[in-house]
Amino acid sequence: MQFDLIVIGSGIAGLCTALAAAPRRVAVLTRQELAADGASRWAQGGIAAALGAGDSAAAHARDTMVAGNHLNDAAAVQALTAAAAAAVRWLAAQGVGFDSDEHGFRLGREAAHSQSRIVHAHGDATGAVVMRALGAVARAAGHIQIFEQHRATRLLSRDGRVYGVAAQGPQGPAAFTAQATVLASGGIGALYRYTTNPDTADASGLALALQAGAAVSDMEFVQFHPTALRTRDGRSGQLPLLTEALRGAGAVLVNSAGRRFLCAVAREAELAPRDVVARAVWQELERGESVYLDATRAVGEDFPQRFPTVFAACAAEGIDPRRQPIPVVPAQHYHMGGVRVDAGAATSLPGLYAVGEAACSGVHGANRLASNSLLEGLVFGRALGARLAQLPRTVLPAAAAIPDAGGEVGSGIAGAVRDLLWRHAGLVRDAAGLAAAQRELQALAQSAANQAERDRLCVAAEIVAAATRRGASIGAHYRCDAVQVRAG
Numbered sequence: 065m066q067f068d069l070i071v072i073g074s075g076i077a078g079l080c081t082a083l084a085a086a087p088r089r090v091a092v093l094t095r096q097e098l099a100a101d102g103a104s105r106w107a108q109g110g111i112a113a114a115l116g117a118g119d120s121a122a123a124h125a126r127d128t129m130v131a132g133n134h135l136n137d138a139a140a141v142q143a144l145t146a147a148a149a150a151a152v153r154w155l156a157a158q159g160v161g162f163d164s165d166e167h168g169f170r171l172g173r174e175a176a177h178s179q180s181r182i183v184h185a186h187g188d189a190t191g192a193v194v195m196r197a198l199g200a201v202a203r204a205a206g207h208i209q210i211f212e213q214h215r216a217t218r219l220l221s222r223d224g225r226v227y228g229v230a231a232q233g234p235q236g237p238a239a240f241t242a243q244a245t246v247l248a249s250g251g252i253g254a255l256y257r258y259t260t261n262p263d264t265a266d267a268s269g270l271a272l273a274l275q276a277g278a279a280v281s282d283m284e285f286v287q288f289h290p291t292a293l294r295t296r297d298g299r300s301g302q303l304p305l306l307t308e309a310l311r312g313a314g315a316v317l318v319n320s321a322g323r324r325f326l327c328a329v330a331r332e333a334e335l336a337p338r339d340v341v342a343r344a345v346w347q348e349l350e351r352g353e354s355v356y357l358d359a360t361r362a363v364g365e366d367f368p369q370r371f372p373t374v375f376a377a378c379a380a381e382g383i384d385p386r387r388q389p390i391p392v393v394p395a396q397h398y399h400m401g402g403v404r405v406d407a408g409a410a411t412s413l414p415g416l417y418a419v420g421e422a423a424c425s426g427v428h429g430a431n432r433l434a435s436n437s438l439l440e441g442l443v444f445g446r447a448l449g450a451r452l453a454q455l456p457r458t459v460l461p462a463a464a465a466i467p468d469a470g471g472e473v474g475s476g477i478a479g480a481v482r483d484l485l486w487r488h489a490g491l492v493r494d495a496a497g498l499a500a501a502q503r504e505l506q507a508l509a510q511s512a513a514n515q516a517e518r519d520r521l522c523v524a525a526e527i528v529a530a531a532t533r534r535g536a537s538i539g540a541h542y543r544c545d546a547v548q549v550r551a552g
């Protein structure tokens with residue numbers, strides 16, 4: 065099937081790219097169901113934009129650089145923050161009903177933002193509301209053809225130029241060719257034991273790029289959220305997120321003796337930066353303690369109205385957060401690294417572009433500022449789609465034979481990768497652990513049964529290698545055997 069543009073992924077980044085590419089013919093491939101199978105629909109917090117009186121794009125850019133330990137690409141940060149307010153208004157025009165008051169958008173405050181600049185929709189259901197609206201607009205758009213239940217399995221390239229993708233669909237393998245192929249395939253959470261990400265965030269897009277020879281960067285920068293809900297069955301994989309806003313509202317972290325432990329760790333206690341809080345929780349768990357988020361006093365009876373999504377997740381676990389502390393564990397949340405792109409979202413391979421969490425545009429540096437990632441998909445996706453709509457049409461090679469789908473990742477390799485990254489390339493790293501991870505990955509590579517397993521091991525090895533190379537602690541990359549660096 066031939067198109068002008070192929071977009072791999074139907075999260076906020078993929079759909080914004082596809083919509084902005086009109087009138088060019090766009091194929092959107094997605095693993096399960098349009099707009100519903102990525103991380104975007106799970107976002108609870110919101111979208112950051114300098115919309116308030118007294119706020120400015122420059123202030124937003126400054127906060128982003130500070131959170132990123134100044135390892136950010138300053139030009140990318142400027143481009144993102146300057147376009148944020150208009151992009152939020154565009155979303156509202158697509159039918160997203162943002163929470164508002166008599167002054168306009170109701171603006172929330174989040175840790176590490178110097179101003180109130182977070183827009184929400186239906187409180188903690190922002191991602192779901194945004195993706196419902198974008199999904200409806202995409203389904204109605206005449207230039208977009210949607211391929212649900214389609215997993216991209218190989219990039220098609222000739223003479224170093226990407227000209228499409230092979231995919232596994234419900235009717236079997238299929239080939240799609242186009243002038244431009246966009247990876248909008250999201251994050252890597254499924255590679256860690258605990259994550260807030262859905263199962264589709266399994267780095268398969270990143271693996272396609274690596275396999276085709278695309279450059280990646282900042283792979284060691286993995287953000288962990290301090291408070292995911294620890295379930296009764298102790299399962300791994302995606303866990304419900306307990307939004308930071310709960311701590312903002314005064315909820316405290318306690319151990320099994322009911323003692324707050326963060327006061328001894330940081331002046332800001334529970335409101336310290338996300339990585340500091342997450343590490344403190346991890347260390348408490350490593351000591352054999354259990355950790356709970358106690359919102360009984362700070363939120364109490366208002367819980368169902370103020371945090372309906374979290375309340376429902378707790379209820380499913382038989383917990384009443386109005387009266388009981390909630391058991392927590394830290395969980396992989398976001399990947400700052402990814403396929404390296406330039407200011408135009410072009411990768412190192414002609415014909416291949418990347419956007420959203422799969423890409424590394426440099427905007428987040430060593431640590432992402434909260435509520436900047438939906439924004440990144442929105443702003444850079446729209447800009448990329450508009451640029452690709454201008455691409456001249458060229459003659460494409462025909463996909464002669466559709467490459468083999470590469471098989472599925474077996475539970476043995478998947479589980480082994482999750483455990484070893486969690487232990488050795490997780491919240492706390494050191495040289496010995498990273499060397500052990502490297503050895504384990506090499507041993508696993510001997511037993512890989514198919515290409516999908518080799519791909520997964522390859523992404524894990526890139527994370528471990530990057531964490532090994534960066535000897536100092538900075539941002540989300542914490543080495544307990546090294547000094548902490550504060551850049552900027």
Ligand SMILES: Cc1cc2nc3c(=O)[nH]c(=O)nc-3n(C[C@H](O)[C@H](O)[C@H](O)COP(=O)(O)OP(=O)(O)OC[C@H]3O[C@@H](n4cnc5c(N)ncnc54)[C@H](O)[C@@H]3O)c2cc1C
Pocket residue numbers: 072073074075076077078093094095096099101102103104105106107108109110111112190191214215216217248249250251260261262264265266268269305397398419420421422434435436437438439441
């Ligand atoms: C619980 C949670 C809460 C969050 N809260 C916030 C928040 O409040 N604010 C904020 O800014 N960010 C938040 N984030 C982060 C943010 O949601 C993500 O970074 C962002 O949505 C990523 O968007 P994306 O379009 O790049 O990827 P995604 O939305 O993850 O979409 C990826 C798409 O790629 C598809 N895909 C993957 N592999 C393939 C393949 N091989 N073939 C075909 N399709 C493929 C998937 O099916 C999916 O459609 C949160 C994340 C989580 C998990």
